[in-house]
Amino acid sequence: MSTLGTLTRRGLLLGSAAIAGGVVFGYYRYRQPLPNPLPSAMLAGDLGEGAASSHALTPYLVIDQEGFTIITPRTELGQGIQTTLAALVAEELDIDWADVRVAHGPPSATYYTDISASAAPPYDNSALANTMRNVMGVAGRFMGMQLTGGSASTRDAFVKMRVAGAAARQALVEAAAQRWGLQAQSLTTRNGVVEHAASGRKLTYQALAAEAAQREVNPEPALKPRSQWRYLGKSMPRTDMVSKCTGTATYAIDVRLPDMLYATVVSNPQRAGMNSFDASKAKAMRGVQAIVPLAQGVAVVADNTWRAFQAAQTIAFDWQDAAYPADSDAMFATMRAELDTLSPDAVHRDVGDAVGTLAASTNVINVEYRAPHLAHAALEPITAVGHYSGGKLHIWTAIQIPTVAKKKAAEVAGIDEDDVHLHVTVVGGSFGRRTELDYIVQIATIAKAMPDRPVKLTWRREEDTQQDFYRPSALARMQGVMGEDGRPKAMQMDIISQSTTRGWGQRVGLGIPGPDRILAEGAGDAPYAAENHQVRAFASSLEVPGGFWRSVGASYNGFFHECFLDELAHSGGRDPMEMRLAMTQGTFAQAHAVLQKLRALSKWDQPLAENKARGLAMTLSFGSYVGQVVEVEQTERGIKIAKVYCVADVGLAIDPGNIEAQLQSGIVFGLTAAMMGEITFAQGRVQQSNFHDYPALRMAQTPAMEISILEGGGGVQGIGEPGVPPVKAALANAVFALTGKRIREYPLQKHVQFA
Amino acid sequence: MQLTVNQQPHTLEVEPDMPLLWVLRDELGITGPKFGCGIAQCGACTVHIDGQAVRSCVLPVGSVQGDITTIEGLGQPEKLHVVQRVWIEQQVAQCGYCQPGQIMTAVALLSQNPDPSDADIDAAMTNLCRCGTYPRIRAAVHQAAKTIREAQA
Secondary structure, three states, rough: HHHHHHHHHHHOOOOHHHHHHHOOOOOOOOOOOOOOOOOHHHHHHOOOOOHOOOEEOOOOOOEEOOOEEEEOOOOOOOOOHHHHHHHHHHHHHHHOOOEEEOOOOOOOHOOOOOHHHOOOOOOOOHHHHHHHHHHHHHHHHHHOOOOOOOOOOHHHHHHHHHHHHHHHHHHHHHHHHHHHOOOOHEEEEEEEEEEEEOOOOEEHHHHHHHHHHHOOOOOOOOOOOHHHOOOOOOOOOOOHHHHOOOOOOEEHHHHHOOOOOOEEEEOOOOOOOOEEEEOOHHHHOEEEEEEEOOOOEEEEOOOHHHHHHHHHOOOOOEOOOOOOOHHHHHHHHHHHHHHHHOOOOOEEEEEOOOHHHHHHHOOOEEEEEEEOOOOOOOOOOEEEEEEEEEOOEEEEEEOOOOHHHHHHHHHHHOOHHHHEEEEEEEEEOOOOOOHHEEEEEEEHHHHHHHHOOOEEEEOOOHHHHHHHOEEEOEEEEEEEEOOOOOOEEEEEEEEEOOOOOHHHHHHHOOOOOOOOHHHHHOOOOOOOOOOOOEEEEEEEOOOOOOOOOOOOOHHHOOOHHHHHHHHHHHHHOOOOOHHHHHHOOOHHHHHHHHHHHHHHHHOOOOOOOOOEEEEEOOOOOOOEEEEEEEEEEEEEOOEEEEEEEEEEEOOOOOOOHHHHHHHHHHHHHHHHHHHHOOEOEOOOOOOOOOOOOOOOOOOOOOOOEEEEOOOOOOOOOOOOOOOOOOHHHHHHHHHHHHOOOOOOOHHHOOOOOOO | OEEEEOOEEOOOOOOOEEEEHHHHHHHHOOOOOOOOOOOOOOOEEEEOOOOOOEOOOEEEEEHHHOOOOHHHHHHHHEEEOOHHHHHHHOOOOOOOOHHHHHHHHHHHHHHOOOOOOOHHHHHHOOOOOOOOOHHHHHHHHHHHHHHHHHHHH
16 A cells, blocks of 8 residues: 555656646647646556556656557557557657557547548638638537547647657656756667767666656657658558457457456337336346346346347337338438428539539439448447446446547446546447447446446347448439530539438537538549539438448548549540549649559550459548549459559558558448448338348458559548548449449449359 | 367356357457357357367357367467468458457468468458458468468478
């Protein structure tokens, strides 16, 4: 106890010193300084046993005798973000990569995300500039919210986490200088050691940490020029790779606590309330400990997950009916009707006179496209561990909005936020699913009902598929006409879908006013110029549970827009590549360069064998321009996707190996949706339940890929999502080139057979 | 009921129809094999029984005959199996949730086929990966096969 007392006092002292430095927030002078949350997290044990004997020089760095823990406060969903964020700090701190450990750290407003980092394309006219202002307005309201999303993490962290590393290094060097009575300028650092070359003296960062933590920290230290980077711009070994290849990574489903119980839930498949239930059979089954009623269902708590699963399936329910149309056709019919009756949510582009030009033209193409609901289907179903004891609630789970989740858990448990300890784990995929609070409410409720016993909640796959917040279905009407010059003379596009931003905002308790930019993402901001060009978005009144799904609005608009361009090109007898090059020439230089590179990489101008064809699409999303060419081949078993060529301009490539991985990932994710992904409703219920009827791409159908990364400038851009939007359209365009069949919806396998 | 897992004998009293996965995870605390679907569709739960890859989420524990090996028994961070080492060199994992199953499937494949073709890999490696690490898994299987062959030459 005496040791703990000493350490505690020391931790507080060091913490105070770090607060005075305001390392991160000194940079953002327009913000009030926010506290360093680490000292209190150490005392609470949130960073693990032994953390209290460590030094928190900045909110991003803990130094202890074993090495360096870099706080990487974004959720590791598989995108490799914790490695990239750690590299930002390690680069400037000047430590050996082998000494780097990472931790998500405690939820804190200090780790807020500047969501505007997710969108800064080079808008070139006033309508788009207005859209941008809307985005910034929303961003302001997100301030203070710790969020992993919008492909924004690296961009958000690029300056502030390098500053954190550099400021800590400077404090360590100054501490050494003071101890030796030397000028700081005469000292150098290498791999966690401060050196004085002239005298040969050396001190480790560990030896200097206590003194360094008491110094004023420079809020604006000098950062290394790119020429001196040794980690950034390189492909770094991921910090989570060894644990993930040895079964030793701890996902929420792997958390083990003494006397732990195991739970699952059954919720209303019509996403409404519950009139009554009968769990008498379940209660009598082996291992069942409790039945906990929830707002829209029940939890079964047992001594083994499988026993909980078995018992859950014996419960009889009287559910309330859905608040949305009963089936998918009725949902599309609603949206089709609303396109004629609703006012636009926003006009995202209005150049020239698209409507007038189309009315005065002949040979106008007039088409309707649609996109289905899609599930996230991450491989780890929803999982969380909760332990309520002595008025305190500990939760272990993966969540992309930890500060909001902590607040919600406190509300549910009826305790102070300070008594909630949320341990954010790695997760077996998310794709946007972990931005929701439904399972936070569930685990807080279950834990509170089972005091002093830790409970692990695991959803059955069927529950995960049927209780998702789906990528909403969407519909677009598009009209266009080609000009004599090989470019579209006029394009008009009306898009309708539910507003995911507002629906989610309501669920998580954020009022988000103004137009929803996401409805037009990938269309209104598409990097193509036409003389007369209008893009309008409509927000449907449908209230189907809808959420953020990897690449969000661009996931359907990329398909609509890029297939439509293909149709226009063919209608004018033009090559789709030539037309796009003409539409980007001069106005969208980065898009133009991506297309040129893609033309060469894919050997676009070389004819293919008769049984082969190719299709093209290029989209801008989350700041990155991604062009893809899909090569298909007619075989006896159906259409084989032979190869995907991909060129991405990511602005500045921080980790090329990981960027390549994310693009490969985006292509596979997009192909899954394009070929086979579809969630349908009947009688208010989702009809799919597991991977047999909501399948995903496997090895045998995965094409060869050739990927090229460009750095067109403009700073770091997003990469987790931008690989997804173009591939659906590139595939559909390839199928058209191969078969002559123009398919205006996906999944494409409703119309063609894939090998 | 007797089970041998990673060379350790265990005595248990559970329902014989409980799937092996839940015996491993909840009764024995061996969490490397993952739960993904419960219907043998995804392969995240893959373990070896006498060297054969099986999907433990649908295998009743009462029908298990033979020694069970999980990813933990294959190799540890400080003592990696060659396939794990290649997986790490090739930086295969993203979310990583499917990778224990992928690796166990790959090891079983290579034990039967030391030089698999792309078609052999397509046929054997049917585990789902929602992150789409398939290009790197394919490269890793080829590289592991080469490494093992060279070590034996």
